[in-house]
Amino acid sequence: MTDEEKAKYFQVALCSSLVLFGFDGEDLKILVYRKLNDPFKGGLVLPGKFIGVTDSNDQAIHELLIEKIAYDEHQTYIEQLKAFTKVFRNPLGRVINVAYYALVKLTPQIEEKVKAQGGEWYAYDRIPDLAFDHNEIVQYAKERVKRRVKRRPVGFNLLGDEFTIAQLQSLYEKALNRELDKRNFRKKIFNSNLIIETGNTTDPKQHRKVSKLYRFDEEKYEKLSLKGYDFLF
Amino acid sequence: MTDEEKAKYFQVALCSSLVLFGFDGEDLKILVYRKLNDPFKGGLVLPGKFIGVTDSNDQAIHELLIEKIAYDEHQTYIEQLKAFTKVFRNPLGRVINVAYYALVKLTPQIEEKVKAQGGEWYAYDRIPDLAFDHNEIVQYAKERVKRRVKRRPVGFNLLGDEFTIAQLQSLYEKALNRELDKRNFRKKIFNSNLIIETGNTTDPKQHRKVSKLYRFDEEKYEKLSLKGYDFLF
DNA sequence: CCAAAAGTGTTCATGGTACACCCATGT
DNA sequence: ACATGGGTGTACCATGAACACTTTTGG
Numbered sequence: 213m214t215d216e217e218k219a220k221y222f223q224v225a226l227c228s229s230l231v232l233f234g235f236d237g238e239d240l241k242i243l244v245y246r247k248l249n250d251p252f253k254g255g256l257v258l259p260g261k262f263i264g265v266t267d268s269n270d271q272a273i274h275e276l277l278i279e280k281i282a283y284d285e286h287q288t289y290i291e292q293l294k295a296f297t298k299v300f301r302n303p304l305g306r307v308i309n310v311a312y313y314a315l316v317k318l319t320p321q322i323e324e325k326v327k328a329q330g331g332e333w334y335a336y337d338r339i340p341d342l343a344f345d346h347n348e349i350v351q352y353a354k355e356r357v358k359r360r361v362k363r364r365p366v367g368f369n370l371l372g373d374e375f376t377i378a379q380l381q382s383l384y385e386k387a388l389n390r391e392l393d394k395r396n397f398r399k400k401i402f403n404s405n406l407i408i409e410t411g412n413t414t415d416p417k418q419h420r421k422v423s424k425l426y427r428f429d430e431e432k433y434e435k436l437s438l439k440g441y442d443f444l445f
Numbered sequence: 446m447t448d449e450e451k452a453k454y455f456q457v458a459l460c461s462s463l464v465l466f467g468f469d470g471e472d473l474k475i476l477v478y479r480k481l482n483d484p485f486k487g488g489l490v491l492p493g494k495f496i497g498v499t500d501s502n503d504q505a506i507h508e509l510l511i512e513k514i515a516y517d518e519h520q521t522y523i524e525q526l527k528a529f530t531k532v533f534r535n536p537l538g539r540v541i542n543v544a545y546y547a548l549v550k551l552t553p554q555i556e557e558k559v560k561a562q563g564g565e566w567y568a569y570d571r572i573p574d575l576a577f578d579h580n581e582i583v584q585y586a587k588e589r590v591k592r593r594v595k596r597r598p599v600g601f602n603l604l605g606d607e608f609t610i611a612q613l614q615s616l617y618e619k620a621l622n623r624e625l626d627k628r629n630f631r632k633k634i635f636n637s638n639l640i641i642e643t644g645n646t647t648d649p650k651q652h653r654k655v656s657k658l659y660r661f662d663e664e665k666y667e668k669l670s671l672k673g674y675d676f677l678f
Numbered sequence: 679c680c681a682a683a684a685g686t687g688t689t690c691a692t693g694g695t696a697c698a699c700c701c702a703t704g705t
Numbered sequence: 706a707c708a709t710g711g712g713t714g715t716a717c718c719a720t721g722a723a724c725a726c727t728t729t730t731g732g
Contacts, residue, residue, distance in 0.1 A: 213482075213537060218458075221495045222538055225454040226530070249446075262454045265539045269530045295528035295543040297459070297502045304446060305455055306498045308541060310528040378711075395713070396695065403693090420703045420709050444693095611684075628686070629722065636720095653682050654729045677720095 224306045228269045229260030229346065230276055231293070231313040231353035234322070234333065235370035237379050240386040241333040242350060243280070243326065247343060251303045255343035256332070258350070260309070273312050280329055281322045289315040289369040291360075293352055301345050309345075313353040315369040336386055361387045362445040365406055368428040374410050376423045377401065388445065400444045406433055457539045461502045462493030462579065463509055464526070464546040464586035467555070467566065468603035470612050473619035474566040475583060476513070476559065480576060484536045488576035489565070491583070493542070506545050513562055514555045522548040522602040524593075526585055534578045542578075546586040548602040569619055594620045595678040598639055598666060607643050607658040610634065621678065633677045639666055 232243040244256045259280050263272050273290060277283040296309040316322070326333070334340060339350050360366050367383050381397045401407060408429050413422040465476040477489045492513050496505050506523060510516040529542040549555070559566070567573060572583050593599050600616050614630045634640060641662050646655040 217495075218537065220497070221458040221460075222456050223498050224457045224459045224496075224541075225451075226457045226539075226541060227454075262450075263457075264453070265456050266532055268532050269528075292527050294525050295502075295541070297496075297543055299499055299501050304451065306459075308457070308459055308528070308543070310530055310541070376711090393695075393697085394711090395697085398712080399714095400694090416703085419711090420705095421701080421711050422703090423711055609684090626722075626724085627684090628724085631685080632687090633721090649730085653731055654684055656684055 224308060225302075225304070226263040226269070226308050226310065227260055228263060228272050228276075228310050228312060229258040229349060230273055231258060231311065231350055232277075232281070233313065233315050233336070233353075233357060233370065234318040235315075235383055235386075236318040236323075237372075237375070238382065240336040240370070240383065242336060242339060243331050243333055244340075244342065244346075245329075245331055252343035256340055256346075257343045258311075258346045259331075263310075269310050269312075273314070277314065277316075280326065280331060281316065282325045283314075283316055283322070287317065287369060289366050291356075293349065293356060296345055296349060298345060309349070311349045311353070313356065315357070315366060317370050317372050319372075337389065357387055358389070363443050365404075365428070365433060365443050368406075371428075374412060374425040374427055376414060376425060378423065380407075380426075384445070404444060405429070406436075457541060458535075458537070459496040459502070459541050459543065460493055461496060461505050461509075461543050461545060462491040462582060463506055464491060464544065464583055465510075465514070466546065466548050466569070466586075466590060466603065467551040468548075468616055468619075469551040469556075470605075470608070471615065473569040473603070473616065475569060475572060476564050476566060477573075477575065478562075478564055485576035489573055489579075490576045491544075491579045492564075496543075502543050502545075506547070510547065513559065513564060514549065515558045516547075516549055516555070520550065520602060522599050524589075526582065526589060529578055529582060531578060542582070544582045544586070546589065548590070548599060550603050550605050552605075570622065590620055591622070596676050597670070598637075598661070598676050601639075601661040604661075607645060607660055609647060609656045609658060611656065613640075613659075617678070637677060638662070639669075 234241055234243065243259060245259055247253050247255050247257050259276055261272055261276055263269055277288065290312060293311040293313055296311055299306065301307065301309070336354070339347065341347065342350070361384065367380065367387065370383055371379060377398055380401065381392055381394065385392055406429050407426045410425045410427050412425045414425065416422045467474055467476065476492060478492055480486050480488050480490050492509055494505055494509055496502055510521065523545060526544040526546055529544055532539065534540065534542070569587070572580065574580065575583070594617065600613065600620065603616055604612060610631055613634065614625055614627065617630070618625055639662050640659045643658045643660050645658045647658065649655045
């Protein structure tokens with residue numbers, strides 16, 4: 213490649229945005245921020261950042277997660293969606309957005325950090341108009357999550373160490389955007405043998421009736437996923 | 446964004462590579478080229494090209510398909526895989542590869558064009574060592590195709606207007622990398638109601654016994670795919 | 679007459695879906 | 706007493722998997 217050609221092609225900027233799905237035990241929601249500077253100052257956008265020429269995208273997403281939500285690496289599922297490459301998606305010039313999504317369980321610490329950073333949560337099915345092509349990215353992310361949730365137990369990343377079956381079901385209903393039968397749901401979940409009773413129960417003060425708490429059996433999942441295990445739904 | 450920052454970030458190059466799957470009625474194979482210049486001169490690579498600052502990736506892939514195989518737009522399935530973004534994947538500098546795959550049925554015209562361009566086909570399960578991270582891209586493409594083929598009748602893009610059930614089965618066996626039962630396969634295919642008998646048969650000179658030819662019912666597929674139809678396998 | 683490929687049904691196991699009531703507790 | 710949410714079992718149907726023989730025809 214000639215120097216002339218190099219000058220011609222090496223003019224693109226790279227950024228990564230993150231569709232962060234959070235679940236608080238009841239609602240599934242997505243994190244957005246209000247832009248403080250141009251372009252699209254005041255508009256809502258996904259968390260994201262430009263990537264330096266010698267920086268990795270994966271690393272940038274990790275940094276973003278630490279900055280924005282002080283996340284726990286081991287409990288977070290992260291995956292690249294795809295590149296969004298439209299020529300005029302950013303008025304600054306040609307910017308390629310390599311978008312990711314992540315699944316996290318929301319804790320009071322995260323909620324606090326998000327508030328301090330000025331982040332806003334929007335319900336999974338009520339996403340407002342976002343700047344750039346970010347609505348397109350969110351749409352794509354939602355479809356990907358829907359598919360993933362059907363085949364791999366990624367949903368567990370959105371729940372705390374301990375959870376009730378009702379919480380798990382609620383999560384699946386939100387992600388799949390349809391209601392599920394309680395008995396059938398329990399049957400599937402227990403047949404998968406991927407969850408373990410912890411022996412604990414919910415706090416009797418919070419609900420009329422206490423319910424059993426479960427946790428995800430990661431060890432069993434590791435074994436199963438080696439041979440291309442399909443989850444359910 | 447300051448000019449300084451602009452100068453810092455707008456230094457990346459963008460390219461797209463294509464994993465082209467071709468099926469000739471018997472074998473499923475992938476197209477590669479030998480590099481004529483540095484870096485990795487003499488090495489095997491996927492077809493690909495750099496993307497100009499104001500050019501679209503999709504358009505570039507179309508151009509690539511026309512250049513390399515003189516393809517028929519309507520009979521070709523194309524989809525973005527993802528961005529390959531490792532920092533040091535290209536010695537020229539930071540180059541992001543937004544990779545695609547395409548499925549085409551091979552015709553004598555295509556074979557001729559490929560030969561004229563110096564292209565080489567390699568069987569789906571015998572891909573040689575490629576330059577850059579192209580083996581990784583191929584691997585990713587194979588997994589994507591495997592999944593797609595299970596759920597959507599993309600396989601039809603790899604077959605001519607008319608095909609025998611045996612050819613269709615052979616294609617699925619190659620893509621899924623396992624043998625399928627002939628009777629079960631026919632049952633599934635016919636139950637899907639997505640293929641139509643054309644009334645024609647294979648040339649009696651070519652085989653011991655003639656067999657019926659079928660075609661894909663695109664109209665019916667359009668209707669089904671509107672409501673998130675799942676194919677089979 | 680034999681090798682090669684086309685074509686054809688049945689049985690069984692599994693998993694999905696539909697569906698309704700009792701229990702414990704807090705108000 | 707009643708409202709709220711936790712917990713439980715059965716029957717039917719659709720789909721997937723296993724499995725063997727007959728037919729045609731070219732060599």
